Amino acid sequence: xxxxxxxxxxxxxxxxxxxxxxxxxxxxxxxxxxxxxxxxxxxxxxxxxxxxxxxxxxxxxxxxxxxxxxxxxxxxxxxxxxxxxxxxxxxxxxxxxxxxxxxxxxxxxxxxxxxxxxxxxxxxxxxxxxxxxxxxxxxxxxxxxxxxxxxxxxxxxxxxxxxxxxxxxxxxxxxxxxxxxxxxxxxxxxxxxxxxxxxxxxxxxxxxxxxxxxxxxxxxxxxxxxxxxxxxxxxxxxxxxxxxxxxxxxxxxxxxxxxxxxxxxxxxxxxxxxxxxxxxxxxxxxxxxxxxxxxxxxxxxxxxxxxxxxxxxxxxxxxxxxxxxxxxxxxxxxxxxxxxxxxxxxxxxxxxxxxxxxxxxxxxxxxxxxxxxxxxxxxxxxxxxxxxxxxxxxxxxxxxxxxxxxxxxxxxxxxxxxxxxxxxxxxxxxxxxxxxxxxxxxxxxxxxxxxxxx
Numbered sequence: 001x002x003x004x005x006x007x008x009x010x011x012x013x014x015x016x017x018x019x020x021x022x023x024x025x026x027x028x029x030x031x032x033x034x035x036x037x038x039x040x041x042x043x044x045x046x047x048x049x050x051x052x053x054x055x056x057x058x059x060x061x062x063x064x065x066x067x068x069x070x071x072x073x074x075x076x077x078x079x080x081x082x083x084x085x086x087x088x089x090x091x092x093x094x095x096x097x098x099x100x101x102x103x104x105x106x107x108x109x110x111x112x113x114x115x116x117x118x119x120x121x122x123x124x125x126x127x128x129x130x131x132x133x134x135x136x137x138x139x140x141x142x143x144x145x146x147x148x149x150x151x152x153x154x155x156x157x158x159x160x161x162x163x164x165x166x167x168x169x170x171x172x173x174x175x176x177x178x179x180x181x182x183x184x185x186x187x188x189x190x191x192x193x194x195x196x197x198x199x200x201x202x203x204x205x206x207x208x209x210x211x212x213x214x215x216x217x218x219x220x221x222x223x224x225x226x227x228x229x230x231x232x233x234x235x236x237x238x239x240x241x242x243x244x245x246x247x248x249x250x251x252x253x254x255x256x257x258x259x260x261x262x263x264x265x266x267x268x269x270x271x272x273x274x275x276x277x278x279x280x281x282x283x284x285x286x287x288x289x290x291x292x293x294x295x296x297x298x299x300x301x302x303x304x305x306x307x308x309x310x311x312x313x314x315x316x317x318x319x320x321x322x323x324x325x326x327x328x329x330x331x332x333x334x335x336x337x338x339x340x341x342x343x344x345x346x347x348x349x350x351x352x353x354x355x356x357x358x359x360x361x362x363x364x365x366x367x368x369x370x371x372x373x374x375x376x377x378x379x380x381x382x383x384x385x386x387x388x389x390x391x392x393x394x395x396x397x398x399x400x401x402x403x404x405x406x407x408x409x410x411x412x413x414x415x416x417x418x419x420x421x422x423x424x425x426x427x428x429x430x431x432x433x434x435x436x437x438x439x440x441x442x443x444x445x446x447x448x449x450x451x452x453x454x
Contacts, residue, residue, distance in 0.1 A: 007032050007033070007034050008030075008032060008033050008034070008053045008124055008127070009033075009034045009036070009050065009051065009052045009053050009054075010027050010033050010034065010035050010036070010052060010053065010054045010055070010056065010120070011036050011037075011038060011044055011047070011052045011054070011055040011056065012024055012027065012035060012036070012037045012038070012055075012056045013038045013039075013040075013041065013043075013044040013055060013057045013058055013061065013069070014039065014056065014058045014085065015039045015040070015058060015061055015062055016058065016108075019058070019085060019108060019112075020037055020039075022112070022113055022116075023056050023085070023116060024037060026113055026116055026117050026120070027056070027120065029117070033120075036050070036052075039061075040061060040062065040063045041061045041063050041064040041066075041068070041069040042063055042064070044057075044069065044073075045069065045072055045073075045076075048073065048076045048077070051077070052080060053080065053081065053123070053124075053127055054080070054081045054082075054083065054120065054123050054124075055073060055080055055081070055082045055083070056083045056085060057069060057070065057073075057082055057083065057084055057085065057102075058085050058086070059084050059085065059086035059087070059088065059093075059097075060086065060087060060088075066084055066086065066097065067096070067097060067100065070082055070084070070097060070100055070101065070102055071100060074100065074101045078101065079130075081103045081123035081126070081127070082101065082102050082103055083102070083103055083104050083106060083116065083119050083120075083123075084097050084102045084104070084105045084106065085106050085108055085112065085116070086105065086106070086107060086108060087107070087108045088107070089107050093105075103119065103122075103123055104119040104122075106119065145193075145194070146161065146165075146190065146194065149186060149189075149190055150190070151327065151330050151331050151334045152324055152327035152330055152331065153326075153327065153330070154319075154323075154324045154325045154326070154327045156319045156324060157319060157327060160187070160316060160317065160318060160319065163314065163316045164187060164190055164191060164194075164316060166314065167191045167195075167314050167316065168190075168191055168194045168195040169195075171195075171197075171285050172313045172314050173285070173286045173287070173288070173310070173311055173312070173313030173314070174188070174191060174286075174287045174288075174313050174314045174315075174316055175251075175287075175288050175289070175290075175294065175311055175312050175313055175314070175315050175316070176188060176287065176288070176289040176290075176315075176316045176317075176318060177289070177290060177291070177293075177294070177315065177316070177317050177318070178289070178291065178317060178318030178319070178320070179291055179318075179320045179366055180291050180365070180366070180368075181365045181366035181367060181368035181369060182318045182319065182320055182321065182366040182367060183318050183366070183367050184249070184289040184291075184318050185204060185247065185249060185289065187289075187316060187318055188202075188204075188245070188247045188287045188289060189202060189247075191245070191287060192244065192245040192247075192285070192287070195245075195285075197243065197244050197245055197285055199243070199244075200241070200242070200243035200244025200245070201240060201241055201243075201244035202241075202244055202245050202247065203237050203240050203241040203244065203245070203246050203247065204247040204249060205218065205219065205237050205247065205248055205249065206249045206250055207248055207249060207250050207251055207253050207254050208249075208250040208253035209250075212255040212257075212258065215254075215255065215258055216258060216261060216274055217230075217234065217236070217274050218236065218237060219236050219237050219238060219258075219262070219265075219271075220236040220238060220261075220265070220271045220272065220273055220274060221233070221234050221235045221236030221238075221239060221271075221273040221274070222234050222236075222273050222274035222275050222276070223273050223274065223275040223276040224275075225275065226273070226274045226275025226276070227274070227275065230274075230275065233273070234273075236271065236273065238265065238271050238280075238282045238284055239271070239280060239282060241282075241284045242282050242283055242284055243283055243284075244284065244285070245284065245285040245286075245287055246284045246286055246287070247287045247288075247289070248286065248287070248288045248289070249288075249289050249290075250289070250290055250291070251288040251289065251290050251294070251311065252290040252291075252292040252294055252297050252302070252303060253290075254303075256302070256303075256304070259303065259304045259307050260304070260307075262307065263304065263306060263307045263310060266286060266307075266310050266311075267310065269281060269282060269283070270282065286311065286313075288311050294308060294311075294312075295308070320363070320366055321363040321366045321367055321369075321370060322361075322362045322363050322415075326359070328358055328359055328363075328370065329355055329358070329359070331367060331370055331371075332350065332355075332358060332370065332374055333350075335370065335371045335374045335375065336350070336374050336378060336386075339374065339375045339378050340378065343378075345378065345384065346384055347384065348378055348381060348384045348385065348386060349384065349385050349386070350385075350386040351385065351386065351387055351388070353387065353388040354377070354386050354387055354388045354390065354391050356388075356426070357388045357391045357426070358370075358373075358391060360418055360421050360422065360426065360446070361393055361418065361422060362415050362418045362419065369393075372394075373391065373392070373393060373394075376392060376394075377390040377391050377392070380392070393422070413445075414445060416435070417431065417435065417442055417445060420434055420435060421442075428442050428443070
């Protein structure tokens with residue numbers, strides 16, 4: 001007989017006929033409870049394969065002690081809620097059994113029925129909460145599955161995906177590079193939620209957003225009274241991420257003095273809270289990210305070389321949007337569908353010139369900027385149809401934009417041409433005149449970049 005998905009399976013292990021009837025009657029007041037009765041400890045242990053959720057256990061059975069049975073139950077599955085029913089009122093016995101993992105210790109007296117019923121309900125609430133947590137984790141795993149998260153078929157994004165798929169197979173540290181807005185944290189979450197650590201927490205810390213004098217406390221925690229304002233003990237992010245993943249964003253901005261402390265923590269796999277003396281072991285996967293060239297920061301003396309090699313692990317580069325070709329249009333449709341669904345706008349179409357305008361733009365804000373641009377275009381559009389004039393780029397003007405990027409000469413040329421195409425509304429003849437180049441040069445560049453665009 002199949003077990004109902006909503007049911008709670010309860011074992012009653014008891015050899016006193018009166019308490020068998022009491023416990024069974026109380027448990028069966030709820031029709032969702034499936035109750036089985038056993039009169040010896042061994043019978044209970046022999047049936048643990050049925051995976052009970054709750055066990056009501058008599059402390060003084062004929063074949064073995066309640067403590068011995070409790071130990072074996074917890075060794076089989078520590079999540080089973082065990083309620084001890086006992087004729088003894090010895091507090092030391094109760095405390096010992098609670099330390100060994102019993103959920104409650106109930107003396108067999110006139111209050112036993114009410115206390116037993118309350119204990120059952122409390123354990124059920126705990127089980128339901130655990131199920132909700134697991135469901136949320138499953139939803140997060142689904143949200144960050146490769147097929148639902150990574151939008152794009154360009155060769156450069158497929159290369160990144162292959163590296164991410166390698167990363168999820170081991171616990172190797174991962175260092176992610178890429179421009180601001182390109183999706184570095186999403187890449188980190190993909191690694192976590194598709195790895196064996198997905199049951200643990202994903203803890204993200206933006207190193208550059210925390211004042212350097214507070215960063216040690218944030219990462220390692222602090223003890224009560226460690227400094228002015230430390231009124232309680234605080235767990236650090238390393239502890240919170242135990243059995244999970246710790247994502248350190250903008251790691252290149254880490255203060256030099258903190259770099260030595262981070263290096264020691266990673267080497268020893270242990271930390272000491274600020275103001276504390278106890279060493280705390282942790283089992284945490286480290287994923288770091290930066291928009292800077294970390295090896296260059298080492299050369300400049302801004303980043304420790306030994307820490308660099310500790311963190312490097314598997315390097316993953318998240319490409320800028322402008323290098324992803326027609327992925328721009330796939331992402332456009334994805335963001336548009338999301339926005340229209342949330343705002344109940346109905347289907348919105350995009351005309352060819354609007355698509356061409358998107359494809360010719362350099363997107364300094366990357367995927368983040370594309371999302372904002374598309375959402376604004378959806379709002380500005382008439383009759384659920386986005387035209388070229390609905391596409392507005394609002395990137396901050398940076399006169400040194402081209403020179404701030406380390407690009408090839410071909411990439412510099414492409415960016416300059418795109419800049420002027422945007423400035424002069426894609427008037428190729430005018431742009432060719434302004435740049436003193438042949439119009440065929442511009443046509444050839446656009447053809448190469450948009451070879452997959454139709």
